[in-house]
Amino acid sequence: MVDRTCASSRMSAPTNLLSVCLAHASSVFSSVMARLRRAADACLPDQGFAGVVVRRVAVFLVAGALTLAGLGWMARPASSAPGPQEVVTRTVRPGDNVWSYAASITPQGEDVTKNVDRIMQINNMSSPNLRVGDRILIPSDE
Helix, strand or coil, X not given: CCEEEEECCXXXXXXXXXXXXXXXXXHHHHHHHXXXXXXXXHHCCCCCHHHHHHHHHHHHHHHHHHHHHHHHHHCCCCCCCCCCEEEEEEECCCCCCHHHHHHHHCCCXXXXXXXXXXXXXXXXXXXXXXXXXXXXXXXXXX
């Protein structure tokens, strides 16, 4: 049985991804700051209070420039699908697998793994394993 319907592409991200990224950025920032402080101490002579102020301003400016450069490097456009797409609903039969469904919609000479990933994403699957009787959504490019 084949049903045509629309499905929105939904991507789920690990809930702790932001905290992991922030922890990594914090450790990198601390390491860079320590190195900048050592470099400033080596390059700028100790002139009392004025020397301390000059060194701290130099370290602050370099750290700010590195931070802005890092933020610009990490920024990238979102990679989600543009919107709803037409899909076909299939009931899994014995011997069916995600690869066979992906191969059936992949044009000759193109990479089947891209459609395997696409099918798994549309169906919110963490594993490509299917059970007989399950209903699965297959993209329809018609």
